[in-house]
Amino acid sequence: MAWRTRFAPAPTGLLHLGHVANAIHVWGIARAFGGEVLLRIEDHDRTRCRDTFEDALLDDLDWLGFVPDVGSTDSFRADRHGHPQRQSNNAPRYAAALDALAERGRTYVCTCTRRDIAALAPHAPGEEPRYPGTCRAAGHTAAESLARRVRLDDRTEAFEDRALGVQQQCPQQQCGDVLVRDRHGLWTYQFAVVVDDMTHGIDVVIRGVDLLASTGRQLQLARWLGRARPLDWWHHPLLRHPDGRKLSKANRDTAISERREAGVSAAALLGEAAALCGLLPAARDLTIDELPALFR
Ligand code: GLU
Numbered sequence: 001m002a003w004r005t006r007f008a009p010a011p012t013g014l015l016h017l018g019h020v021a022n023a024i025h026v027w028g029i030a031r032a033f034g035g036e037v038l039l040r041i042e043d044h045d046r047t048r049c050r051d052t053f054e055d056a057l058l059d060d061l062d063w064l065g066f067v068p069d070v071g072s073t074d075s076f077r078a079d080r081h082g083h084p085q086r087q088s089n090n091a092p093r094y095a096a097a098l099d100a101l102a103e104r105g106r107t108y109v110c111t112c113t114r115r116d117i118a119a120l121a122p123h124a125p126g127e128e129p130r131y132p133g134t135c136r137a138a139g140h141t142a143a144e145s146l147a148r149r150v151r152l153d154d155r156t157e158a159f160e161d162r163a164l165g166v167q168q169q170c171p172q173q174q175c176g177d178v179l180v181r182d183r184h185g186l187w188t189y190q191f192a193v194v195v196d197d198m199t200h201g202i203d204v205v206i207r208g209v210d211l212l213a214s215t216g217r218q219l220q221l222a223r224w225l226g227r228a229r230p231l232d233w234w235h236h237p238l239l240r241h242p243d244g245r246k247l248s249k250a251n252r253d254t255a256i257s258e259r260r261e262a263g264v265s266a267a268a269l270l271g272e273a274a275a276l277c278g279l280l281p282a283a284r285d286l287t288i289d290e291l292p293a294l295f296r
Pocket of ligand 1: 010
């Protein structure tokens, strides 16, 4: 049986070069080593996601030539309200997972606001705040807030990243107990992604190194949810100029659809993204069929 990875964009904006770089890794590695790609729409944050962004990202994937093995772009277009690979359709599954953790005594009600946490856990700009566990022993009742946290153990998680080698993270020290549902009842990325990766039979997570710090907490959550075999991880570099300079935001964030309308070809965009994440020495036209060779 083929192993499975996923491409999991959030429809909070238009697809840009960073997404293309991720898709090149996901499809390239899967095609090179006998894996299959599942498409998942990560619209857990209903306040920021738009159907129009989802429609645009499906069109962009088609135009670029990224064909999912599980969950065709047409299957998403045809089923706005029931598709099992769209997070907004999966609330009952997240609720069941939360119940399972509650039964094991892993969850608690949290009444802290973002401002409370910022005051309790001062952190440098750009750094992540660590939740100090204020509500852990407070015994709040379910009626006081919809927000739930999962108690993490104070232990170091070691895992071997396929690209970066052995990594060690202590999520309890990095972020403290993880918020899995916020006070408005929205499921968080950290929780939804763990439940989904289990439900969707994902074996390998291939994503940008900007998400590396989330791995230890996702490993622990998956363990408490009873995941038998840990995931494999492959964190790839983000876009950069070949000389190491950071890309300007305008350059990085220009929408694929805008570039297409300006007459840029799909092959040129694939080549540009591959060069900017270090897979090619310089930009050139690159076809989908050439992707596996970049990873063999
Ligand atoms: N939805 C996330 C994003 O668009 C990716 C999640 C993941 O790969 O774990 O950044």
